[in-house]
Amino acid sequence: MNTNGNYIQYELNDPLTGSYFYFTNDLTRDLSKALANPTANRIIWNQGKGQFKFSCDEKTVTLRENTFCTLTALNYIKFPDNEQKVTAIAFNREFYCIRDHDHEVSCNGILFYGAQNFSVLKIPSVEVVPFEKLVDLFLKEFEENDSLHGEMLVSLLKILIIRLTRIGRNRIIGIQSDYQSIETIRKFNLLVEQNFRKYKQISEYAFMLNISSKKLSEIFRYAKLDPPLHTIHQRTILEAKRMLLFTLKSVNEISEELGFEDASHFSKLFKKLTGKSPSTFRIRKN
Incomplete structure (x- = not known):
């Protein structure tokens, strides 16, 4: 652990396990x-009183006081010069796989790998002190170096993720107490993340969830969320934007990779959601 006044940095990097x-x-x-x-x-986590702004997938993200943001390895992030101090934790699948341990923390589709692909969460005032105490536990554990050290860090990370997941669930207005519906939304978001290249229809996801398309749409409407089809389209176009900005693949190649039988259908959907053709979007952004 590196400490210098109020500055703290810690890194665990095991070359044997990755x-x-x-x-x-x-x-x-x-x-x-x-x-x-x-x-x-x-x-x-922005613990300070000022704002912290950065770019994620070409969108400006603003973290205000006591606001968290969760990001995956899929996100393209740019941090500009900023004097605001923020706390950050990074971990890979080998340290703790949130997909393999979804039954433990149930964060996928809410915090990570949702259709919008990143979440910004405001900590309720009554939760600020518990989060601060959790960070203190992390700091204390960084001073240890016994055989239980790694497991303890994983346990603390799980607690952090679970607390954030609860906040994320409560953010879904209209059905806060309907845990079955919240779980359906969470699983739908994760299924979209896993299958958006292959499946584009609500009925295909409703089948995997073992409910009707009508019921799935009703759950999203009661939760005051975008319709499921819009979620599928938004995730598809988000990936298209990434490929247009950060690869040299042609529009036809991107269309094929995203599961469109006809590139014109892809271009039509892209323009409908962005107001620009794929080619125009690439030129203007670059």
Whole structure:
């Protein structure tokens, strides 16, 4: 652990297992290391009173006081110069796989790998102190170096993710107490993340969830969320934007990779949701 006054940095990097965990309480001071592992998921917490702004998938994200953001290895992140101190945690699948352990934390589809692909959560005022105490437990554990050290860090990370997942669930207005419907939304988001290249119809996802298309649409309407079909389309176009911006693949290649039988259908959907053709979007952004 590296400490210097109020600045703290910790890194666990096991070359034998590939396990990676990183913590910093001053992200902008550690950008090169905090973003060094391309396979890591990240949790960012603005504990200060000022705003922290950065770019994620070409969208501007604003973290206000006591706001968290959860990001996956799939996100394209740019952090501009910013004097605001924020806390950040990075971890890869080898350290703790949120997909393999979904039954433990149930965060996929709410915090990670949802259709919008990143979440911004405001901590309720009554939860601020418990989160601060949890960070203190992380800091204390960084001073240990026994055989239980790694397991303890995983346990603390799980507690953090579970607490954030509860906040994320409560953010789904209209059905806060309907845990079955919340679970359906969560599973739908995860299924879209896993299958958007192959499946484009609500009925295909409703079948996997063992409910009717009508019921699935009703759940989203009661939760005051975008319709399921819109969610599928948005996830598809988000991936298209990434490929247009960060690869040299042609529009036809992207269309085929995203599961469209005809490139014109892809271009039509892209323009409907963005107002630009794929080619125009690539030129203007670059």
